[in-house]
Amino acid sequence: MPGRFALFAGLLILFLGACGSGEANPLAGPPLHTRPEGVGRVRCGPLWEEGEEITLRGLYRTSGESAYLDIQHFFPDGSSCWARVFLLNRGMEPGAIPWNAPLYVEVGxxxxxxxxxxxxxxxxxVERRSLLPLDHRAVQEDCQAAVADRLPDLEALDWAALALPSYVTGTAGFHPDAEGLRHLEFHFLGSDDGRPLLLLEGQGPALPPVRPLVERRVAVECVYDLAQGKVQELVATIRGEVHE
Incomplete structure:
Protein backbone atom coordinates (compact mmCIF):
# COMPACT_ATOMS: atom_id res chain seq x y z
CA MET A 1 0.00 0.00 0.00
CA PRO A 2 2.74 2.58 0.85
CA GLY A 3 4.34 1.84 -2.53
CA ARG A 4 1.08 2.48 -4.36
CA PHE A 5 0.57 5.73 -2.46
CA ALA A 6 4.08 6.91 -3.32
CA LEU A 7 3.50 6.08 -7.00
CA PHE A 8 0.18 7.98 -7.00
CA ALA A 9 1.76 10.99 -5.28
CA GLY A 10 4.60 11.02 -7.78
CA LEU A 11 2.22 10.92 -10.75
CA LEU A 12 0.14 13.72 -9.21
CA ILE A 13 3.22 15.91 -8.79
CA LEU A 14 4.25 15.29 -12.40
CA PHE A 15 0.73 16.13 -13.61
CA LEU A 16 0.56 19.38 -11.64
CA GLY A 17 4.04 20.33 -12.78
CA ALA A 18 3.09 19.78 -16.42
CA CYS A 19 -0.01 21.94 -16.02
CA GLY A 20 1.97 24.76 -14.46
CA SER A 21 4.73 24.76 -17.08
CA GLY A 22 2.53 24.80 -20.18
CA GLU A 23 3.04 27.50 -22.80
CA ALA A 24 0.65 30.48 -23.06
CA ASN A 25 -2.42 29.85 -25.14
CA PRO A 26 -1.32 30.48 -28.75
CA LEU A 27 -4.88 31.60 -29.52
CA ALA A 28 -4.99 34.18 -26.72
CA GLY A 29 -6.94 37.26 -27.66
CA PRO A 30 -9.83 37.72 -30.10
CA PRO A 31 -10.05 35.88 -33.44
CA LEU A 32 -7.72 37.28 -36.11
CA HIS A 33 -8.81 37.17 -39.75
CA THR A 34 -7.35 38.62 -42.94
CA ARG A 35 -8.68 40.46 -45.98
CA PRO A 36 -6.87 40.88 -49.33
CA GLU A 37 -5.49 44.26 -50.32
CA GLY A 38 -7.89 46.26 -52.46
CA VAL A 39 -11.01 44.76 -50.90
CA GLY A 40 -12.49 47.78 -49.18
CA ARG A 41 -15.63 48.36 -47.18
CA VAL A 42 -18.76 47.46 -49.12
CA ARG A 43 -21.63 49.91 -49.46
CA CYS A 44 -24.99 48.64 -48.27
CA GLY A 45 -27.73 47.89 -50.73
CA PRO A 46 -31.41 48.37 -49.91
CA LEU A 47 -31.29 47.66 -46.18
CA TRP A 48 -34.50 49.59 -45.55
CA GLU A 49 -37.67 50.48 -47.40
CA GLU A 50 -38.24 53.92 -48.90
CA GLY A 51 -40.34 55.97 -46.49
CA GLU A 52 -39.89 53.43 -43.69
CA GLU A 53 -40.41 54.61 -40.12
CA ILE A 54 -37.32 53.34 -38.32
CA THR A 55 -35.07 53.62 -35.27
CA LEU A 56 -31.32 53.59 -35.94
CA ARG A 57 -28.10 53.67 -33.98
CA GLY A 58 -25.03 55.28 -35.46
CA LEU A 59 -21.96 57.46 -34.98
CA TYR A 60 -23.04 61.09 -35.26
CA ARG A 61 -20.73 63.51 -37.05
CA THR A 62 -20.98 66.94 -38.62
CA SER A 63 -19.36 68.46 -41.69
CA GLY A 64 -20.14 72.07 -42.48
CA GLU A 65 -23.91 72.37 -42.49
CA SER A 66 -24.43 68.61 -42.72
CA ALA A 67 -25.03 66.17 -39.89
CA TYR A 68 -25.00 62.43 -40.48
CA LEU A 69 -24.73 58.96 -38.97
CA ASP A 70 -21.98 56.54 -40.00
CA ILE A 71 -23.38 53.01 -39.89
CA GLN A 72 -21.66 49.64 -40.28
CA HIS A 73 -24.38 47.01 -40.63
CA PHE A 74 -23.28 43.53 -39.49
CA PHE A 75 -25.02 40.50 -41.02
CA PRO A 76 -25.48 37.18 -39.15
CA ASP A 77 -22.70 35.53 -41.20
CA GLY A 78 -20.16 38.10 -39.95
CA SER A 79 -19.98 40.15 -43.15
CA SER A 80 -20.89 43.83 -43.06
CA CYS A 81 -21.58 46.89 -45.18
CA TRP A 82 -21.53 50.62 -44.56
CA ALA A 83 -24.17 53.30 -44.96
CA ARG A 84 -24.40 57.01 -44.23
CA VAL A 85 -27.66 58.56 -43.08
CA PHE A 86 -27.96 62.34 -43.34
CA LEU A 87 -30.14 64.01 -40.72
CA LEU A 88 -32.36 66.57 -42.41
CA ASN A 89 -33.08 68.38 -39.16
CA ARG A 90 -29.79 68.29 -37.29
CA GLY A 91 -29.58 69.23 -33.67
CA MET A 92 -28.03 66.49 -31.54
CA GLU A 93 -25.32 68.89 -30.42
CA PRO A 94 -24.44 72.44 -31.47
CA GLY A 95 -21.21 73.09 -33.32
CA ALA A 96 -18.74 70.75 -34.97
CA ILE A 97 -18.12 67.20 -33.75
CA PRO A 98 -14.45 66.04 -33.89
CA TRP A 99 -14.15 63.32 -36.52
CA ASN A 100 -12.52 60.82 -34.16
CA ALA A 101 -14.80 61.59 -31.23
CA PRO A 102 -18.25 61.01 -32.77
CA LEU A 103 -21.35 60.86 -30.63
CA TYR A 104 -23.04 57.48 -30.28
CA VAL A 105 -26.74 58.11 -30.77
CA GLU A 106 -30.10 56.51 -31.42
CA VAL A 107 -32.51 58.37 -33.66
CA GLY A 108 -35.94 57.64 -35.06
CA VAL A 126 -35.57 62.99 -37.29
CA GLU A 127 -38.54 62.73 -34.95
CA ARG A 128 -36.80 61.46 -31.79
CA ARG A 129 -33.22 61.22 -30.63
CA SER A 130 -31.16 60.12 -27.64
CA LEU A 131 -27.48 60.12 -26.73
CA LEU A 132 -25.91 56.74 -25.86
CA PRO A 133 -22.81 56.26 -23.66
CA LEU A 134 -19.46 55.76 -25.40
CA ASP A 135 -16.01 55.94 -23.79
CA HIS A 136 -13.88 56.56 -26.88
CA ARG A 137 -10.53 56.15 -25.18
CA ALA A 138 -11.47 52.91 -23.42
CA VAL A 139 -12.60 51.33 -26.70
CA GLN A 140 -9.43 52.43 -28.50
CA GLU A 141 -7.24 51.09 -25.70
CA ASP A 142 -9.06 47.74 -25.76
CA CYS A 143 -8.41 47.50 -29.51
CA GLN A 144 -4.73 48.27 -28.93
CA ALA A 145 -4.57 45.62 -26.20
CA ALA A 146 -6.18 43.06 -28.54
CA VAL A 147 -3.52 43.80 -31.17
CA ALA A 148 -0.82 43.34 -28.53
CA ASP A 149 -2.32 39.93 -27.67
CA ARG A 150 -2.10 38.85 -31.32
CA LEU A 151 1.24 40.52 -32.03
CA PRO A 152 3.16 37.29 -32.83
CA ASP A 153 0.43 36.27 -35.29
CA LEU A 154 0.42 39.67 -37.00
CA GLU A 155 4.21 39.64 -37.32
CA ALA A 156 4.16 36.11 -38.74
CA LEU A 157 1.43 36.75 -41.33
CA ASP A 158 2.29 36.18 -44.98
CA TRP A 159 1.62 39.76 -46.04
CA ALA A 160 2.58 38.99 -49.65
CA ALA A 161 -0.39 36.61 -49.78
CA LEU A 162 -2.66 39.59 -49.03
CA ALA A 163 -1.05 41.91 -51.59
CA LEU A 164 -2.43 42.85 -54.98
CA PRO A 165 -0.88 40.71 -57.75
CA SER A 166 1.38 43.52 -58.98
CA TYR A 167 2.69 44.11 -55.44
CA VAL A 168 3.36 40.50 -54.37
CA THR A 169 7.08 40.50 -55.22
CA GLY A 170 7.70 43.82 -53.47
CA THR A 171 5.83 42.64 -50.38
CA ALA A 172 7.53 39.23 -50.09
CA GLY A 173 9.45 38.85 -46.84
CA PHE A 174 7.84 41.90 -45.22
CA HIS A 175 7.36 41.74 -41.45
CA PRO A 176 5.79 44.74 -39.70
CA ASP A 177 7.62 46.50 -36.91
CA ALA A 178 6.32 45.29 -33.54
CA GLU A 179 6.43 48.74 -31.95
CA GLY A 180 4.49 50.19 -34.85
CA LEU A 181 1.79 47.59 -34.33
CA ARG A 182 1.65 48.24 -30.60
CA HIS A 183 0.88 51.92 -31.14
CA LEU A 184 -1.83 51.78 -33.78
CA GLU A 185 -4.14 54.77 -33.51
CA PHE A 186 -7.66 53.45 -33.94
CA HIS A 187 -10.32 55.56 -35.65
CA PHE A 188 -14.07 55.03 -35.42
CA LEU A 189 -15.64 54.04 -38.75
CA GLY A 190 -19.22 53.19 -37.82
CA SER A 191 -21.64 51.36 -35.55
CA ASP A 192 -24.25 48.73 -36.24
CA ASP A 193 -27.69 50.25 -36.75
CA GLY A 194 -29.30 48.01 -34.13
CA ARG A 195 -26.78 46.04 -32.08
CA PRO A 196 -24.09 47.58 -29.83
CA LEU A 197 -21.21 46.84 -32.22
CA LEU A 198 -18.55 49.31 -33.38
CA LEU A 199 -16.03 49.14 -36.22
CA LEU A 200 -12.65 50.85 -35.81
CA GLU A 201 -9.49 50.78 -37.92
CA GLY A 202 -5.86 51.46 -37.12
CA GLN A 203 -3.18 51.98 -39.76
CA GLY A 204 0.39 51.19 -38.84
CA PRO A 205 3.79 50.36 -40.30
CA ALA A 206 4.46 51.25 -43.94
CA LEU A 207 5.23 48.50 -46.43
CA PRO A 208 8.28 48.72 -48.71
CA PRO A 209 7.70 51.14 -51.63
CA VAL A 210 6.83 49.35 -54.86
CA ARG A 211 5.69 52.17 -57.13
CA PRO A 212 6.28 55.93 -57.05
CA LEU A 213 3.60 57.96 -55.24
CA VAL A 214 1.94 54.81 -53.83
CA GLU A 215 1.95 54.48 -50.05
CA ARG A 216 0.83 51.19 -48.50
CA ARG A 217 0.34 50.46 -44.83
CA VAL A 218 -0.63 47.64 -42.52
CA ALA A 219 -4.22 48.11 -41.36
CA VAL A 220 -6.12 46.32 -38.61
CA GLU A 221 -9.88 46.54 -38.23
CA CYS A 222 -11.33 46.08 -34.75
CA VAL A 223 -14.92 44.95 -34.18
CA TYR A 224 -15.91 45.99 -30.65
CA ASP A 225 -18.86 44.65 -28.65
CA LEU A 226 -20.08 47.44 -26.37
CA ALA A 227 -22.48 45.17 -24.48
CA GLN A 228 -19.67 42.83 -23.41
CA GLY A 229 -17.02 45.53 -23.25
CA LYS A 230 -14.49 43.62 -25.35
CA VAL A 231 -13.06 43.16 -28.83
CA GLN A 232 -14.99 40.62 -30.86
CA GLU A 233 -12.69 40.29 -33.88
CA LEU A 234 -9.57 41.69 -35.57
CA VAL A 235 -9.10 41.81 -39.35
CA ALA A 236 -5.65 42.43 -40.85
CA THR A 237 -5.28 43.89 -44.34
CA ILE A 238 -3.24 46.34 -46.43
CA ARG A 239 -4.44 49.86 -47.24
CA GLY A 240 -2.97 51.80 -50.15
CA GLU A 241 -3.09 55.45 -51.14
CA VAL A 242 -1.89 57.21 -54.29
CA HIS A 243 -0.34 60.66 -53.76
CA GLU A 244 -0.67 62.88 -56.82
Missing part, protein backbone atom coordinates in the same frame (compact mmCIF):
# COMPACT_ATOMS: atom_id res chain seq x y z
CA UNK A 109 -37.82 58.99 -38.03
CA UNK A 110 -38.74 58.44 -41.66
CA UNK A 111 -36.14 57.36 -44.25
CA UNK A 112 -35.81 58.44 -47.86
CA UNK A 113 -33.13 57.99 -50.53
CA UNK A 114 -34.68 59.94 -53.39
CA UNK A 115 -31.96 62.59 -53.71
CA UNK A 116 -29.10 60.06 -53.84
CA UNK A 117 -27.99 58.15 -56.93
CA UNK A 118 -25.42 56.04 -55.05
CA UNK A 119 -26.29 53.08 -52.80
CA UNK A 120 -25.76 53.31 -49.06
CA UNK A 121 -26.81 56.96 -48.74
CA UNK A 122 -30.06 57.93 -47.02
CA UNK A 123 -31.88 60.91 -45.54
CA UNK A 124 -33.74 60.80 -42.24
CA UNK A 125 -36.34 63.25 -41.01
Missing amino acids: GRLSSGRWSSPGLWDLQ
